[in-house]
Amino acid sequence: xxxxxxxxxxxxxxxxxxxxxxxxxxxxxxxxxxxxxxxxxxxxxxxxxxxxxxxxxxxxxxxxxxxxxxxxxxxxxxxxxxxxxxxxxxxxxxxxxxxxxxxxxxxxxxxxxxxxxxxxxxxxxxxxxxxxxxxxxxxxxxxxxxxxxxxxxxxxxxxxxxxxxxxxxxxxxxxxxxxxxxxxxxxxxxxxxxxxxxxxxxxxxxxxxxxxxxxxxxxxxxxxxxxxxxxxxxxxxxxxxxxxxxxxxxxxxxxxxxxxxxxxxxxxxxxxxxxxxxxxxxxxxxxxxxxxxxxxxxxxxxxxxxxxxxxxxxxxxxxxxxxxxxxxxxxxxxxxxxxxxxxxxxxxxxxxxxxxxxxxxxxxxxxxxxxxxxxxxxx
Amino acid sequence: xxxxxxxxxxxxxxxxxxxxxxxxxxxxxxxxxxxxxxxxxxxxxxxxxxxxxxxxxxxxxxxxxxxxxxxxxxxxxxxxxxxxxxxxxxxxxxxxxxxxxxxxxxxxxxxxxxxxxxxxxxxxxxxxxxxxxxxxxxxxxxxxxxxxxxxxxxxxxxxxxxxxxxxxxxxxxxxxxxxxxxxxxxxxxxxxxxxxxxxxxxxxxxxxxxxxxxxxxxxxxxxxxxxxxxxxxxxxxxxxxxxxxxxxxxxxxxxxxxxxx
Numbered sequence: 171x172x173x174x175x176x177x178x179x180x181x182x183x184x185x186x187x188x189x190x191x192x193x194x195x196x197x198x199x200x201x202x203x204x205x206x207x208x209x210x211x212x213x214x215x216x217x218x219x220x221x222x223x224x225x226x227x228x229x230x231x232x233x234x235x236x237x238x239x240x241x242x243x244x245x246x247x248x249x250x251x252x253x254x255x256x257x258x259x260x261x262x263x264x265x266x267x268x269x270x271x272x273x274x275x276x277x278x279x280x281x282x283x284x285x286x287x288x289x290x291x292x293x294x295x296x297x298x299x300x301x302x303x304x305x306x307x308x309x310x311x312x313x314x315x316x317x318x319x320x321x322x323x324x325x326x327x328x329x330x331x332x333x334x335x336x337x338x339x340x341x342x343x344x345x346x347x348x349x350x351x352x353x354x355x356x357x358x359x360x361x362x363x364x365x366x367x368x369x370x371x372x373x374x375x376x377x378x379x380x381x382x383x384x385x386x387x388x389x390x391x392x393x394x395x396x397x398x399x400x401x402x403x404x405x406x407x408x409x410x411x412x413x414x415x416x417x418x419x420x421x422x423x424x425x426x427x428x429x430x431x432x433x434x435x436x437x438x439x440x441x442x443x444x445x446x447x448x449x450x451x452x453x454x455x456x457x458x459x460x461x462x463x464x465x466x467x468x469x470x471x472x473x474x475x476x477x478x479x480x481x482x483x484x485x486x487x488x489x490x491x492x493x494x495x496x497x498x499x500x501x502x503x504x505x506x507x508x509x510x511x512x513x514x515x516x517x518x519x520x521x522x523x524x525x526x527x528x529x530x531x532x533x534x535x536x537x538x539x540x541x542x543x544x545x546x547x548x549x
Numbered sequence: 550x551x552x553x554x555x556x557x558x559x560x561x562x563x564x565x566x567x568x569x570x571x572x573x574x575x576x577x578x579x580x581x582x583x584x585x586x587x588x589x590x591x592x593x594x595x596x597x598x599x600x601x602x603x604x605x606x607x608x609x610x611x612x613x614x615x616x617x618x619x620x621x622x623x624x625x626x627x628x629x630x631x632x633x634x635x636x637x638x639x640x641x642x643x644x645x646x647x648x649x650x651x652x653x654x655x656x657x658x659x660x661x662x663x664x665x666x667x668x669x670x671x672x673x674x675x676x677x678x679x680x681x682x683x684x685x686x687x688x689x690x691x692x693x694x695x696x697x698x699x700x701x702x703x704x705x706x707x708x709x710x711x712x713x714x715x716x717x718x719x720x721x722x723x724x725x726x727x728x729x730x731x732x733x734x735x736x737x738x739x740x741x742x743x744x745x746x747x748x749x750x751x752x753x754x755x756x757x758x759x760x761x762x763x764x765x766x767x768x769x770x771x772x773x774x775x776x777x778x779x780x781x782x783x784x785x786x787x788x789x790x791x792x793x794x795x796x797x798x799x800x801x802x803x804x805x806x807x808x809x810x
Contacts, residue, residue, distance in 0.1 A: 200709065201656075201659050201662070201670075201708065201709060202659060202660075204659070204662060204666065205659075205660075205661035205662055205663070205666075206661075208663070208666065229742075231709035231741075232670075232673065232674070232677070232706075232709050232741065233670055233709065236669070236670060236673050240669075260740075260742065263739070263740050264740050264741065266740075267677070267736070267740040268673065268677070271673060271676045271677040272673065272676065273672040273673060273675065273676035273682055274682060275672075275682060276681070276682040276683055278686065514644070514690050515644075516644055516690065
């Protein structure tokens with residue numbers, strides 16, 4: 171078996187015979203010889219008459235045909251004459267094909283200046299943000315409209331789907347949420363005790379833990395975890411359906427994607443997020459109590475007494491009342507991103523990650539607005 | 550007979566208990582265009598993947614360009630992989646690279662090749678595959694299915710392979726695009742001296758492009774030969790395939806055209 175990628179030495183022989191220069195290709199010449207051939211051809215530019223002799227060449231590949239053709243063109247443009255002789259039919263055929271296919275560069279529009287590009291990018295980002303907000307309002311409206319329709323005509327409601335999503339969104343998230351809140355409770359007790367001990371006010375660590383977990387951290391961190399877990403899952407599930415035209419198929423079959431996909435998912439979020447928040451609260455308090463006992467010697471009984479005496483129940487309500495709002499934000503953003511997926515797998519990946527970022531950002535923004543609101547009304 | 554470049558003997562492929570090939574023999578000769586046909590699930594693509602080295606057989610030998618895929622060293626396989634080109638069904642272009650960068654990528658394995666030469670050669674291959682200059686600057690997602698296939702072909706041809714594997718080259722193309730692709734394959738295989746291993750369902754492609762047909766059925770290559778011989782084969786599936794209404798239409802089309810060289 172012969173191998174054309176390993177030809178013999180001296181693939182190109184350059185000879186000056188009188189006025190003409192002879193370029194003699196020999197043996198099997200391939201792309202591995204190209205660099206060497208180009209280097210040697212660089213010297214023949216000045217010759218007025220050049221003969222390219224292919225009678226010794228057994229085989230050339232397209233890269234060699236390309237270099238022959240470019241050399242020929244360059245010499246002809248410089249006013250010389252070039253003769254190609256001795257090419258076997260196969261080789262001549264290849265040379266013709268390559269000569270025919272020589273690409274002609276098309277003018278590419280000059281890229282805009284840096285400032286223009288920056289402004290264009292900024293403008294696009296702003297309009298993109300605007301249209302994303304409009305789209306969000308659209309999906310939210312769709313969800314609410316379909317929810318009302320479901321109430322009016324309960325037969326259209328998909329209970330099985332709701333239960334399935336409740337399990338996926340809620341039940342399966344319990345371990346991670348509980349563990350996260352437990353660890354946060356431990357951290358708060360530990361840090362709080364270190365600070366409060368300086369004032370001899372160790373016992374206030376109970377208030378610190380209770381208020382921060384019940385009011386803010388329990389539900390906020392739960393929402394962030396659920397946003398990462400569920401918004402991405404919603405986007406991936408709906409997005410892959412969109413990619414495979416399943417959503418279009420639903421439309422043609424008279425199935426409303428709002429009823430079939432959005433209502434069960436968002437509603438499952440609304441049902442499950444407060445429950446997860448409650449679990450996080452309990453788990454956080456348990457972690458805090460455990461650490462207070464170990465670190466400060468506050469017995470569980472004392473912790474409970476102090477908790478009941480010193481903490482108003484309104485903190486729990488202030489915390490949990492945010493849960494349905496976070497749930498709608500996360501659910502709608504996840505579904506919206508899923509419906510925005512295009513035909514390619516890249517767009518699915520891009521939308522999934524942007525759904526998580528947008529959901530977490532929306533949750534934190536809403537939490538900040540809630541804080542201001544509660545502060546204003548004095549709770 | 551011409552030199553044998555692919556030699557498959559006693560090939561057996563199975564996934565779990567499901568046997569796809571059993572005792573499969575096949576020879577492919579230098580310079581020919583071999584069309585592999587078979588019903589859905591008959592293992593055409595599995596055969597292509599096995600020969601191209603993308604998956605290991607359960608038993609049997611596959612020799613390509615004199616290299617046995619089971620006894621070869623990694624270095625031998627690496628050299629071999631430079632001598633073959635594979636065009637996947639949807640092009641399998643790298644989505645993060647432009648078409649020109651995709652075609653340039655295999656050329657980076659050639660030592661001492663100047664970057665501008667690489668770019669020029671990539672542009673040449675794109676043009677030879679029948680794509681306009683502007684297609685080279687685009688990303689795969691911006692191209693139509695037919696253009697992606699052509700770009701995939703350009704990448705497969707980047708290193709001037711000796712053997713070209715084509716997986717369903719005309720699937721999903723409109724008849725005009727499919728006929729143009731057939732012509733392109735025929736032309737390139739002749740001018741570049743390619744051996745083409747082509748898996749297809751398209752009867753027009755079989756008539757227009759292939760020198761020989763291999764029919765895959767009953768877990769082996771049932772019969773090989775020029776397409777005219779297929780009409781004489783006494784096997785129900787082969788009869789139905791080559792005598793069916795679509796086959797007749799394809800045959801009539803080709804009969805009215807000037808005969809290919």
